Amino acid sequence: MPASPxxxxxxxxxxxxxxxxxxxxxxxxxxxxxxxxxxxxxxxxKAQELGYEPNPYASGLRSRKSKTIGLVIPxxxxxFFSLAIDGxxxxxxxxxxxxxxxxxxxxxxxxxxxxxxxxxxxxxxILMSVASESPDASHLATLVESNVPLVFFDRVGExxxxxxxxxxxxxxxxxxxxxxxxxxxRRVAYLLISDTLSIGQKRMEGYxxxxxAHGLPADAALIVPGTxxxxxxxxxxxxxxxxxxxxxxxxASVETLAISSYEACQQLGRRVPEEVKIISFSNLATAAYxxxxxxxxxxxxxxxxxKAAEILFRAISRNRPVLPTQSAELQSTLVVRRxxxx
Amino acid sequence: MPASPxxxxxxxxxxxxxxxxxxxxxxxxxxxxxxxxxxxxxxxxKAQELGYEPNPYASGLRSRKSKTIGLVIPxxxxxFFSLAIDGxxxxxxxxxxxxxxxxxxxxxxxxxxxxxxxxxxxxxxILMSVASESPDASHLATLVESNVPLVFFDRVGExxxxxxxxxxxxxxxxxxxxxxxxxxxRRVAYLLISDTLSIGQKRMEGYxxxxxAHGLPADAALIVPGTxxxxxxxxxxxxxxxxxxxxxxxxASVETLAISSYEACQQLGRRVPEEVKIISFSNLATAAYxxxxxxxxxxxxxxxxxKAAEILFRAISRNRPVLPTQSAELQSTLVVRRxxxx
DNA sequence: TTTATTTACGGAAACGTTTTCGAAAAAAAC
DNA sequence: GTTTTTTTCGAAAACGTTTCCGTAAATAAA
Numbered sequence: 001m002p003a004s005p006x007x008x009x010x011x012x013x014x015x016x017x018x019x020x021x022x023x024x025x026x027x028x029x030x031x032x033x034x035x036x037x038x039x040x041x042x043x044x045x046k047a048q049e050l051g052y053e054p055n056p057y058a059s060g061l062r063s064r065k066s067k068t069i070g071l072v073i074p075x076x077x078x079x080f081f082s083l084a085i086d087g088x089x090x091x092x093x094x095x096x097x098x099x100x101x102x103x104x105x106x107x108x109x110x111x112x113x114x115x116x117x118x119x120x121x122x123x124x125x126i127l128m129s130v131a132s133e134s135p136d137a138s139h140l141a142t143l144v145e146s147n148v149p150l151v152f153f154d155r156v157g158e159x160x161x162x163x164x165x166x167x168x169x170x171x172x173x174x175x176x177x178x179x180x181x182x183x184x185x186r187r188v189a190y191l192l193i194s195d196t197l198s199i200g201q202k203r204m205e206g207y208x209x210x211x212x213a214h215g216l217p218a219d220a221a222l223i224v225p226g227t228x229x230x231x232x233x234x235x236x237x238x239x240x241x242x243x244x245x246x247x248x249x250x251x252a253s254v255e256t257l258a259i260s261s262y263e264a265c266q267q268l269g270r271r272v273p274e275e276v277k278i279i280s281f282s283n284l285a286t287a288a289y290x291x292x293x294x295x296x297x298x299x300x301x302x303x304x305x306x307k308a309a310e311i312l313f314r315a316i317s318r319n320r321p322v323l324p325t326q327s328a329e330l331q332s333t334l335v336v337r338r339x340x341x342x
Numbered sequence: 343m344p345a346s347p348x349x350x351x352x353x354x355x356x357x358x359x360x361x362x363x364x365x366x367x368x369x370x371x372x373x374x375x376x377x378x379x380x381x382x383x384x385x386x387x388k389a390q391e392l393g394y395e396p397n398p399y400a401s402g403l404r405s406r407k408s409k410t411i412g413l414v415i416p417x418x419x420x421x422f423f424s425l426a427i428d429g430x431x432x433x434x435x436x437x438x439x440x441x442x443x444x445x446x447x448x449x450x451x452x453x454x455x456x457x458x459x460x461x462x463x464x465x466x467x468i469l470m471s472v473a474s475e476s477p478d479a480s481h482l483a484t485l486v487e488s489n490v491p492l493v494f495f496d497r498v499g500e501x502x503x504x505x506x507x508x509x510x511x512x513x514x515x516x517x518x519x520x521x522x523x524x525x526x527x528r529r530v531a532y533l534l535i536s537d538t539l540s541i542g543q544k545r546m547e548g549y550x551x552x553x554x555a556h557g558l559p560a561d562a563a564l565i566v567p568g569t570x571x572x573x574x575x576x577x578x579x580x581x582x583x584x585x586x587x588x589x590x591x592x593x594a595s596v597e598t599l600a601i602s603s604y605e606a607c608q609q610l611g612r613r614v615p616e617e618v619k620i621i622s623f624s625n626l627a628t629a630a631y632x633x634x635x636x637x638x639x640x641x642x643x644x645x646x647x648x649k650a651a652e653i654l655f656r657a658i659s660r661n662r663p664v665l666p667t668q669s670a671e672l673q674s675t676l677v678v679r680r681x682x683x684x
Numbered sequence: 685t686t687t688a689t690t691t692a693c694g695g696a697a698a699c700g701t702t703t704t705c706g707a708a709a710a711a712a713a714c
Numbered sequence: 715g716t717t718t719t720t721t722t723c724g725a726a727a728a729c730g731t732t733t734c735c736g737t738a739a740a741t742a743a744a
Contacts, residue, residue: 008488021725023702026700026702026703027703056464057399057700058399062700068442076427076428082419085418098442102431102441120396263631290632352730363694365733366694368733376692396731402731403698404699
């Protein structure tokens with residue numbers, strides 16, 4: 001028995017049915033001015049009827065437009081990135097674009113191979129937040145060479161001339177530290193993600209400046225880099241608190257380190273906020289229901305995703321490179337809760 | 343000045359450089375048995391040297407393989423789906439596949455148009471968790487007609503003959519309810535996501551069965567459907583608790599409803615767990631640090647994503663349809679914490 | 685040595701679009 | 715009534731792969 005070929009309707013079939021040429025049908029569907037209004041109508045009608053869906057690979061090949069952007073982020077199990085994805089997807093949908101998602105898991109190697117693939121023309125543009133393990137941005141140079149528009153958000157690659165959507169990290173770091181000091185802290189530890197990430201550096205600069213402004217010493221021993229392993233982070237923080245019992249404030253530059261701090265304090269029996277006050281960069285939806293409720297610096301993650309996507313699409317639609325001057329800096333907000341309370 | 347054409351290296355250019363034909367170069371790169379070992383080596387060497395990256399749209403068009411799967415989920419700002427994405431991405435990468443992500447935001451209409459597009463051949467297969475607003479699965483029929491492999495995970499579409507990766511929802515619903523009853527609850531409310539979702543139904547069946555088994559009445563007034571708006575959910579729960587003060591247990595079938603329950607109890611000054619005990623399906627990483635720590639039914643989200651992807655890739659690689667018999671049911675685990683404590 | 689088979693490659697068609705070029709018919713200008 | 719312009723469409727060439735088919739040389743079988 002001859003299995004029905006199940007021929008997906010394409011332009012050829014559509015043209016035959018309509019007694020028109022392929023080119024006419026194509027133009028009609030693309031609303032070309034060269035096609036008579038009634039013909040357009042007839043074509044669209046038939047296309048609808050036969051459930052025609054253009055082959056994205058054929059049109060991508062011919063038109064050199066993939067209608068797709070790449071979203072490269074370290075992880076997804078993180079409220080900041082989840083919200084950012086939401087914003088990106090929103091704008092992508094509005095522009096009739098598709099979103100390819102890639103997770104680096106903070107690995108430089110993964111990031112490099114992903115970028116390598118994306119430079120091959122699979123996407124019309126890229127949004128990314130660089131991996132903490134990436135020592136520099138040299139692996140992103142091929143993108144620039146390939147003319148693939150790129151916009152950074154939150155975690156930027158230094159030395160790449162393109163737009164970046166960030167938050168006021170220095171100011172936020174300053175404000176967070178100052179808040180701890182104002183609440184009575186005299187010895188504040190700073191937990192950072194990675195040495196190489198610029199946002200960690202900027203937040204730390206704010207931290208240092210705030211300490212200095214309030215006449216407190218900036219002790220290098222108070223600065224603890226985190227790892228990818230939560231248990232290990234908890235252990236490090238615990239050791240820190242044990243070795244330096246005078247520590248009465250913790251400034252976590254990233255969400256997971258705040259959780260580890262809670263764990264460490266719980267294990268050591270240190271009361272929060274009475275003995276140790278904790279503040280963290282975080283977009284946790286449940287921050288208000290933690291025990292105690294966590295004071296956070298909340299980044300406008302959703303808006304950052306939207307903004308970054310908007311900048312990218314402006315470049316794509318105008319067929320222009322993304323310029324550093326199009327960068328945007330959004331403001332984080334300090335949400336005071338009991339973890340830094342009196 | 344003549345701007346350098348910046349010709350991306352393709353097979354043609356590669357063939358010219360090597361004094362070989364296009365077909366030979368293509369076959370060499372694809373490790374065809376027809377090509378001599380030393381030629382392969384020479385070709386690959388040159389490809390590496392010129393940074394050749396095959397055009398995905400050309401090869402997708404010709405080979406009818408997109409090397410891409412579609413992931414269709416309701417939202418991403420949800421720990422369950424975040425973890426599932428992680429699992430999916432892991433397997434996709436292992437199979438050298440790309441992942442297109444689509445968010446339905448629980449909208450049936452969005453879901454339908456997404457599916458419509460995906461049926462056009464953009465992806466080799468689809469993983470999805472259906473939107474709560476989808477009344478039935480009729481919009482998924484086109485996929486089956488188009489022969490696009492589909493695997494459901496967690497939220498399934500009834501009536502579609504394909505594999506599904508779920509958890510033991512009935513048993514979990516039963517266990518959760520029984521746990522509340524054993525902890526002394528006599529009047530347990532059930533908060534569900536949506537009327538149409540099968541998982542909500544199954545969990546509710548377990549809930550009903552457990553009540554009956556323990557000689558408790560199943561009052562329809564105890565069953566409250568949620569909405570997409572968190573504040574509205576909180577209000578409804580608050581009204582429920584006010585109108586029926588005898589309620590001493592809440593079973594939330596989804597994470598956000600647990601948060602709303604916390605909010606409602608806090609607003610009403612009801613103590614958890616003394617006056618009201620709360621249990622919830624949830625994958626919150628911070629469940630243990632909530633106030634009070636939340637007793638959860640934790641689904642193996644990461645594993646579900648992995649499993650669903652594995653089933654899909656088996657079908658794709660063997661070029662066979664996905665069969666319902668390949669479905670898998672994983673087990674959720676009850677994690678008892680203080681929100682249901684004595 | 686002659687014939688059959690295998691090895692290693694090239695030519696060209698095909699995938700389904702978009703787009704360039706051309707051209708007939710209709711409308712407008714003269 | 716002729717010429718010019720506009721309107722509307724068709725033929726065919728791309729886009730960069732994969733793959734079918736053919737074929738020369740090299741090897742094996744006779």
